[in-house]
Amino acid sequence: MKNIRSLWNSCKKELTCWKSEKRNFLKGICISVFICWLFFNSAKMLIFMIPLAFPWMKYQRGKERKKQKEVLQRQLKEMMLSVSNSLSVGYSLEHALEIALEDLKILDEGKGGVLEKELELLIISMKVNEPVEKLLIKMAENINLEELTQFAQIVVIVRKNGGNLMEIIGKTVNHLNESMQLKEEIRTMTAAKQMEKNIMTVMPFFVLLYVRMTNPGYFSVLYETVLGKGISMAAVLFLMGASIWAERVVTIEI
Template identity: 30%
Template sequence: RLVPLKGLGRRLENDLVRADIPLKGEEFAAFVILAFVAAALLGLLVFGSVLNACLLAAPAAAAPVFYLRMAKARRLAAFNGQLCDALAMIANTLRAGFSFLQALEMVRKELPDPISKEFGRALQDLNLGVSVEDALQSMVERVKSDDLDLMVTAVIIQRQIGGNLAEILDKIAETIRERVRIKGEIKILTAQGRISGLVVGLLPIGLLMVLLLINPGYMQDLFNNPMGIKLLAFAAVSEAIGLAAVKRIMNIEV
């Protein structure tokens, strides 16, 4: 009520759903603000310096956001890892003479989370009268998986023009397995570059924090002098550009 968080909360809502974190967007934004304020007050009481308090509060506020991104990426990876099994189960269920909705129900019952929860939400939409195409498209919007988008597109096309859906799903599963294999090889080949970029990017920040804790007076001129503040700003911008460049180079789309 004190801080207008509705706009920010709406932007965070989809990320929280994809990460399977049972919080509203406004609640998560308020938690980040409270973490920043609490860490700033703690730093002010311990160090007695506004600058040191801000240096302590910034990581405290960034930690929930970092956790949200990690949880979202981890859940997406788990979903993609289960998708091939789901496609095989749907194809086998269709060959056994069951309907497509019964195949979705089988996936919801037999496979673990997170894929069972997402297919369960799609079945809930279908039970509420939503069409199959809209329910599957809503699932794609929630999950944001390229592999799931490929599957849903094939299902929608098959429902419009006909064809053997079980055979189509088998081919999609084979394509997804090949993509996963290629992504694994790329990840292995680029591991050294990604770790090197991370170490080089975090080393100056870690060294600055250590020097501030060991000998704060040694670094005071850098913060009190206008030229020192400009150098720090230039260093921060250079760090951000370097990390973004390394991430862009190492991120190979398959």
């Protein structure tokens, strides 16, 4: 009973997330309709596609989070670089963060990214005499970015035990920059393979679509017999499995 209740709560939580992900949901529906029409020529098969909506939405959400993380890392690098430059000319950390906010606004072109909003809240709280190190820790918890957490911890340690904050932040910026450059190099090296993977994924669908449009009765045996429907289902599962496997092959995590 507990397992059923837990599963139901997970489903409700997942469905709640879909309200803000309508674009991905509609995209999934269109793909499902296309597959049911192309492989089964039956709208009834959409019923069997419903359970696939959950992994599909989680996969799309993971891709969105990965993109957001890359954007945040670039913005964080610029923020820390601005802070490092301000510290090098004698500004305090508090004033350096204010300058970094202005630089982020110029970089973001007024779009108001997550890091910019959190930094703005930090500065507002800082003006009412909240300790900057505690505010940075809170900011890192809200954003949940490893590099920002490390930066906040460094500030806490330096403020507590003493040390050259400018030098430490400079080294942190260099480390972050090297890491991002490595990721960019890997992304460039695997770009061609990603393109090949995308082409190989969609090619079977285009071939089947071409055959069906030019010779509508060619796939009748697949749509009208039990064996044909089984072969179509096996083909769909095989193509899905091959796409997932290919995605893992060309994805390199650092």
